[in-house]
Amino acid sequence: MLSYAIRRLMIAIPTLFIVITVAFFMMRIAPGGPFDQERALPPEIEKNIKAAYDLDKPLLEQYTIYIGKILRGDFGPSIKIRDFSVAELIMAGAPASMQLGLSAIFLALIFGVGFGTYAALRQNSAVDFAVMGVAMVGIAIPNFVMAPLLSLVFGLYLSILPTAGWGDGEIQYKILPIIALALPQVAYIARLTRGSMVEVLHSNYIRTARAKGLREKLVVNRHAIRGALLPVVSYLGPATAAVMTGSVVIETIFGVPGIGTYFVKAALNRDYPLVMGVVIVYAVMIILLNFLVDMVYGLLDPKLKSRS
Amino acid sequence: MMNKNQKTAMLQAAGAAGEIEGRSLWRDARIRLFRNKAAVGSMIILAIITLMAIFAPLLSPFEYDQIDWGYIQEGPNWENGHILGTDGNGRDIFIRILYGARVSLAVGLLATAVSLVIGVTYGAVAGYFGGRIDNIMMRFVDVLYSLPFMFFVIMLMVVFGRNIFLIFVALGAVEWLTMARIVRGQTLSIRRREFIEAAHATGVSNFKIIFRHVIPNVLGPVIVYMTLTIPQVILTESFLSFLGLGVQEPLTSWGVLISEGAKVIEAATWMLIYPAIFLALTLFCFNFIGDGLRDALDPKDR
Numbered sequence: 001m002l003s004y005a006i007r008r009l010m011i012a013i014p015t016l017f018i019v020i021t022v023a024f025f026m027m028r029i030a031p032g033g034p035f036d037q038e039r040a041l042p043p044e045i046e047k048n049i050k051a052a053y054d055l056d057k058p059l060l061e062q063y064t065i066y067i068g069k070i071l072r073g074d075f076g077p078s079i080k081i082r083d084f085s086v087a088e089l090i091m092a093g094a095p096a097s098m099q100l101g102l103s104a105i106f107l108a109l110i111f112g113v114g115f116g117t118y119a120a121l122r123q124n125s126a127v128d129f130a131v132m133g134v135a136m137v138g139i140a141i142p143n144f145v146m147a148p149l150l151s152l153v154f155g156l157y158l159s160i161l162p163t164a165g166w167g168d169g170e171i172q173y174k175i176l177p178i179i180a181l182a183l184p185q186v187a188y189i190a191r192l193t194r195g196s197m198v199e200v201l202h203s204n205y206i207r208t209a210r211a212k213g214l215r216e217k218l219v220v221n222r223h224a225i226r227g228a229l230l231p232v233v234s235y236l237g238p239a240t241a242a243v244m245t246g247s248v249v250i251e252t253i254f255g256v257p258g259i260g261t262y263f264v265k266a267a268l269n270r271d272y273p274l275v276m277g278v279v280i281v282y283a284v285m286i287i288l289l290n291f292l293v294d295m296v297y298g299l300l301d302p303k304l305k306s307r308s
Numbered sequence: 309m310m311n312k313n314q315k316t317a318m319l320q321a322a323g324a325a326g327e328i329e330g331r332s333l334w335r336d337a338r339i340r341l342f343r344n345k346a347a348v349g350s351m352i353i354l355a356i357i358t359l360m361a362i363f364a365p366l367l368s369p370f371e372y373d374q375i376d377w378g379y380i381q382e383g384p385n386w387e388n389g390h391i392l393g394t395d396g397n398g399r400d401i402f403i404r405i406l407y408g409a410r411v412s413l414a415v416g417l418l419a420t421a422v423s424l425v426i427g428v429t430y431g432a433v434a435g436y437f438g439g440r441i442d443n444i445m446m447r448f449v450d451v452l453y454s455l456p457f458m459f460f461v462i463m464l465m466v467v468f469g470r471n472i473f474l475i476f477v478a479l480g481a482v483e484w485l486t487m488a489r490i491v492r493g494q495t496l497s498i499r500r501r502e503f504i505e506a507a508h509a510t511g512v513s514n515f516k517i518i519f520r521h522v523i524p525n526v527l528g529p530v531i532v533y534m535t536l537t538i539p540q541v542i543l544t545e546s547f548l549s550f551l552g553l554g555v556q557e558p559l560t561s562w563g564v565l566i567s568e569g570a571k572v573i574e575a576a577t578w579m580l581i582y583p584a585i586f587l588a589l590t591l592f593c594f595n596f597i598g599d600g601l602r603d604a605l606d607p608k609d610r
């Protein structure tokens with residue numbers, strides 16, 4: 001188990017490095033720069049500004065300087081949002097984004113596995129078809145459609161929740177964004193769970209468990225769920241990535257002051273340090289969760305356990 | 309060598325002579341697929357949407373970029389011909405949805421084709437050669453898997469401008485990973501089979517074995533996954549368009565229409581609802597067909 005963990009970590013670090021490198025060069029190769037304006041700056045002023053951000057040096061040197069700073073935990077100043085460092089902006093935005101993202105994944109897991117198991121235990125019944133039909137709708141309606149609809153229905157027609165905004169982070173402002181983020185994942189996980197649960201319930205070890213007279217509840221809760229959860233656990237990595245990218249849109253629609261809103265704006269403005277900062281934070285989150293998922297998978301899957 | 313016509317003629321003659329006609333795996337699958345009502349219904353709906361997209365100009369008296377000054381952002385009305393209403397610039401929503409369908413469907417199909425070519429080749433090569441090569445190639449896929457890919461696509465769009473050709477390539481380049489894994493797994497399971505060995509023994513080159521013998525035999529799962537990739541790509545394109553990084557005015561796609569609708573949802577619900585219905589219906593149908601195909605090609609657990 002430990003060697004497995006170390007092996008996964010060995011992959012995680014180069015992955016992060018690749019992300020940083022690709023993102024860095026992609027932004028710099030792009031035509032245009034952060035100081036392109038309608039009215040050109042006087043050359044000497046532009047030169048000074050560029051020097052302040054190390055933008056006058058050759059590309060490779062900029063890259064090594066940047067990597068060095070990152071290793072020391074220095075993300076640099078934002079170019080466009082004056083007087084703020086990237087670290088400050090991320091610190092300010094991260095709590096909101098993380099809360100939304102993690103709650104959405106958590107909700108998706110609980111409801112997805114719950115609905116999926118419920119449907120699988122009643123395979124081919126009306127309940128099964130109903131749950132899977134709803135799940136299909138959940139997959140087919142993208143979250144950027146769901147979000148305005150939710151805000152319209154609950155915010156405007158029923159007026160029980162605020163249509164958008166964040167207030168001081170009170171719970172009622174968080175409900176709709178979390179639901180909008182979680183819904184497609186609930187649907188997907190429900191389908192995944194149902195599929196694997198149906199397969200597991202037909203397998204030999206479940207027949208054995210039933211044959212030795214275990215109560216159905218124990219068969220499902222102790223034996224079947226373990227096997228059925230494997231595909232769900234391995235889907236959690238992609239799910240995290242989906243929720244994080246989804247949050248870029250959801251944060252924009254609901255006006256959540258998270259880091260997702262910075263990303264598109266910063267990329268369009270060529271605010272290099274801010275784009276890099278956001279990409280790194282997201283990459284670390286995704287890689288970290290993937291790592292955790294791999295660990296959980298190793299614990300759940302007896303085949304992997306015996307191998308290492 | 310006989311040509312194909314002679315062969316079929318012979319087969320038909322044999323059938324007519326009262327011999328039992330063999331049923332191929334594919335034919336079996338086709339029969340099973342056509343028995344699946346949800347899948348057949350989805351195919352019909354998709355065919356209708358596709359035909360509407362192709363013959364769009366014939367279906368509406370308006371142009372997709374024509375401004376009707378008399379009706380700015382007005383609701384659906386059969387009398388003035390704007391059956392699904394107009395947008396804030398007085399353009400007909402119905403015809404814009406159909407033109408959006410062209411972009412969305414084209415992106416879906418072409419990007420999937422790109423992902424198919426890369427994924428199938430990559431997976432088949434890795435699986436066929438196995439060992440070290442396989443290990444390195446699949447580790448590379450593992451690494452790519454854990455990258456926040458959408459962010460790169462977003463950056464790509466920002467960096468190189470909103471080029472529709474680039475959207476195909478970028479999305480295709482993102483979606484090939486799972487395809488490669490599936491094909492590699494399938495290839496591993498057939499690479500030691502007799503017919504591959506026979507091809508080897510008769511001196512067929514590796515390249516030819518992969519393309520003539522390996523790939524045709526792993527097509528089942530590939531087709532299923534392909535049908536599920538198309539809606540994925542359409543969704544991603546809409547997502548990009550929603551962020552304002554997709555196709556540009558006056559051209560449109562479903563994502564663009566939805567994003568315009570979402571901005572004025574309180575005043576003009578029809579601008580969001582109708583494009584969203586078309587998008588959801590299409591995604592729905594592709595998913596049903598994918599499920600139907602999976603059941604048809606792999607009937608073991610139903």
